[in-house]
Ligand SMILES: Nc1nc2c(ncn2[C@@H]2O[C@H](COP(=O)(O)OP(=O)(O)O)[C@@H](O)[C@H]2O)c(=O)[nH]1
């Protein structure tokens with residue numbers, strides 16, 4: 001029997017409310033419709049009410065309410081403690097995932113991005129789950145990023161997660177159904193061309209900020225941090241194919257999506 005190839009892990013990352021959980025559900029649905037084997041993993045110990053039913057759920061091992069109770073912490077402290085405790089159970093998570101034998105593992109990361117982006121535990125998690133076959137799907141939330149100053153903040157967070165995880169990444173604009181075509185095109189161009197973003201920024205801010213951000217944006221441009229983000233909508237179910245095709249190109253593991 002040929003050896004099963006390790007699955008590809010997709011980590012959905014973005015600011016709170018950017019649509020990670022909804023996209024994990026919608027992308028899983030899209031995979032089912034297209035005959036692609038995937039499963040979902042919830043890594044948010046504090047979430048209440050997910051828009052999908054996770055196949056593997058960190059809350060089975062770490063729950064926010066029991067961390068609060070056990071350590072006498074408030075919700076903020078408990079979030080941090082729970083995010084760190086997650087790493088202690090990552091072997092159990094991995095074993096549970098391996099029981100499914102799928103090609104793609106869709107990982108829903110903690111609601112608050114700093115729990116994932118800034119903590120050592122999450123690099124341990126990514127290393128343990130997918131040392132070679134992992135990819136970040138970064139969500140730009142129109143609620144924040146439709147304005148140039150919000151886009152920059154989100155772009156810097158994206159640069160942060162990229163430098164921390166050192167696995168391939170792909171940027172999307174989530175909830176694209178909420179945007180007018182023109183606004184969407186503007187955001188896509190900002191991602192593609194940071195100097196164009198700088199121009200948009202200087203017309204909306206004063207000149208002082210402009211000096212610092214212009215230098216920053218030049219650096220981001222030469223590092224090739226973003227590229228042109230793809231529009232995605234979980235609500236209207238589009239953009240899933242772009243994500244899939246990008247992952248395919250990166251790992252060439254599974255089957256190509258058949259076009260008919
Ligand atoms: N219009 C629209 N709303 C969305 C979409 N995806 C998510 N949302 C809404 O955005 C909010 C936050 O979504 P959620 O998936 O919980 O975000 P998370 O915190 O990143 O996991 C919810 O109210 C969702 O219904 C989308 O594609 N279109």
Ligand SMILES: [Mg+2]
Pocket residue numbers: 020021022044047108109110111
């Ligand atoms: Mg969520």
